[in-house]
Amino acid sequence: MTSVAAGGATAQTVLADPAFQALKTLVIDTTGMAFYRDKNQDLAQILAARMMETASTSCAAYLERLRDGQHEMDALVAELTIGETYFFRHKEQFDALRDIILPEVIERNRPLRRLRIWSAGCATGPEPYSIAIMLEREFGARIADWHVTVLGTDINQKFLARARDGRYDSWAFRAMPDDIRAACFTRHGNQWQINPEYKRFVKFQYHNLITGTFPSIVDNIAGFDIIICRNVIIYFSPETIERLIPCFHASLNDTGWLVMGHAEPNQHLFRDFRTVNTDGAVLYQRVDGYRPPTVLLSSEIAPPSATKSPSAVLPRLAALDVRRPDPPQASPRRGQATRLAPPRVVPQASHPVPAAGSDSVGTIRRLADQGQWDAAAAACDALLASTPLDAWSHFYRAMIHEQVGEAAECEKALRRAIYLDRKLVLPHYHLGLFLLRGDDMAAAAKAFRNVQDLLRGMSDELSVADGDKITVGQMREAVDMHLKLIGGGS
Ligand SMILES: C[S@@+](CC[C@H](N)C(=O)[O-])C[C@H]1O[C@@H](n2cnc3c(N)ncnc32)[C@H](O)[C@@H]1O
Numbered sequence: 001m002t003s004v005a006a007g008g009a010t011a012q013t014v015l016a017d018p019a020f021q022a023l024k025t026l027v028i029d030t031t032g033m034a035f036y037r038d039k040n041q042d043l044a045q046i047l048a049a050r051m052m053e054t055a056s057t058s059c060a061a062y063l064e065r066l067r068d069g070q071h072e073m074d075a076l077v078a079e080l081t082i083g084e085t086y087f088f089r090h091k092e093q094f095d096a097l098r099d100i101i102l103p104e105v106i107e108r109n110r111p112l113r114r115l116r117i118w119s120a121g122c123a124t125g126p127e128p129y130s131i132a133i134m135l136e137r138e139f140g141a142r143i144a145d146w147h148v149t150v151l152g153t154d155i156n157q158k159f160l161a162r163a164r165d166g167r168y169d170s171w172a173f174r175a176m177p178d179d180i181r182a183a184c185f186t187r188h189g190n191q192w193q194i195n196p197e198y199k200r201f202v203k204f205q206y207h208n209l210i211t212g213t214f215p216s217i218v219d220n221i222a223g224f225d226i227i228i229c230r231n232v233i234i235y236f237s238p239e240t241i242e243r244l245i246p247c248f249h250a251s252l253n254d255t256g257w258l259v260m261g262h263a264e265p266n267q268h269l270f271r272d273f274r275t276v277n278t279d280g281a282v283l284y285q286r287v288d289g290y291r292p293p294t295v296l297l298s299s300e301i302a303p304p305s306a307t308k309s310p311s312a313v314l315p316r317l318a319a320l321d322v323r324r325p326d327p328p329q330a331s332p333r334r335g336q337a338t339r340l341a342p343p344r345v346v347p348q349a350s351h352p353v354p355a356a357g358s359d360s361v362g363t364i365r366r367l368a369d370q371g372q373w374d375a376a377a378a379a380c381d382a383l384l385a386s387t388p389l390d391a392w393s394h395f396y397r398a399m400i401h402e403q404v405g406e407a408a409e410c411e412k413a414l415r416r417a418i419y420l421d422r423k424l425v426l427p428h429y430h431l432g433l434f435l436l437r438g439d440d441m442a443a444a445a446k447a448f449r450n451v452q453d454l455l456r457g458m459s460d461e462l463s464v465a466d467g468d469k470i471t472v473g474q475m476r477e478a479v480d481m482h483l484k485l486i487g488g489g490s
Helices: 011-016 020-031 034-038 040-053 059-068 070-078 091-108 126-139 157-165 178-184 238-251 358-369 373-386 391-403 407-420 425-437 441-455 472-485
Strands: 114-120 147-154 167-169 185-188 191-194 202-206 224-229 252-260 274-278 281-285 295-297
Touching (some): 011 020, 011 040, 020 034, 020 040, 020 059, 034 040, 040 059, 040 070, 059 070, 070 472, 091 126, 091 224, 091 252, 091 281, 114 126, 126 147, 126 202, 147 157, 157 202, 157 472, 224 238, 358 373, 358 391, 391 407, 391 425, 407 425, 425 441, 425 472, 441 472
Parallel strands (some): 114 147, 147 202, 224 252, 274 295
Antiparallel strands (some): 167 191, 185 191, 252 281, 274 281
């Protein structure tokens, strides 16, 4: 077998190695980046660099190392992902968001006073922050006392850390007028920090579109009014894309909207959605009971009467100056650190969901995953009436409270779940997230340390009980990261 001396791996030795194909398959299966299928040379170069770094003497040895734990996979994928992004990228889509989607959704959700938006593959954050800026400046008065979430997810933990930080250099603002930047950001040397009022809606979270199940209430990925997934699936295979689109559909509320990259329209792929063509953007709307095909022009959609945009605080993006075109989509550059978990079917760590009531739990999860919060809450309350000491039922109730903005009840239900079974990982974890949002750092750190204690000694490969496909390794990393960010050590 071809092998390389430690420190001596080159693209050529990697390409000649009999285990190269297995390595390539693992990388593509884990990240979805089928883009590398016909880019052996590029992939081998990246692998050679990681093999040098880890003193792996052959592809087989490196494969072992990858399978041994999450850490090296993160470091490898860090080199594979492409994080090209900037504020208000593709102005026509933001025009459509402002003029069509947001007015419609806000009008529809008025009785509920809540709004959930997901930016899937958000890279370093300009996409979710652009939405938050638009919401605040254009619709602020109408959603003043609403429960608003703009969730940014990515597989790249380094991108996510930068997104949370919210500091950018001027190149990220190439499609944003200077006066808007000055109003929404504070300058620190060569960088600009987003102001807190534009951060308050935005949350960031790790999620791998390939290995992470969605919709999933336990992963906070369900019941969205709007999903934006732009310039992400272009790297995936047609089969992967076919599999993902129904997941996006199922993660939207009825009448929710999907916005894909401007170069990604495909009538067949989005056949279950109602397609709306606007000036320069194609939008997809989940309409339950909808029968394709119908292609509408934006002029055919009557905007709700009470939903006219307020006097344009944000100038029409059509007037914006974009100085450099996007790089060609077929040739992404090497990006930065990415975190992900290899796909696997694994036994569960910790306690399974109780058998008694598991049907009901399944129903609750299904309703919640579909964003039918009221029905999910009613089903959960019914279950709790018959099994008041079931920790999982309280946990699910907490997740539902959280989604509808009932913070005090959410905390109470999480604490009750923990009181009833201290060994369940997810309630501690979600309590940590909850406390983090309330800036109670000391209590959040305590909750995260409880998670660390519960996971101690467990194999990274195990999946966390009832956490969909969240593995012990992923959970450990997420908790370590939160502790690091809040200064609680790890
Ligand atoms: C080119 S950026 C797009 C950023 C933003 N959506 C935009 O259009 O400006 C692609 C992002 O997708 C992320 N990504 C790639 N594969 C992913 C996966 N399997 N799951 C989640 N995110 C992924 C990358 O880490 C990267 O941040």
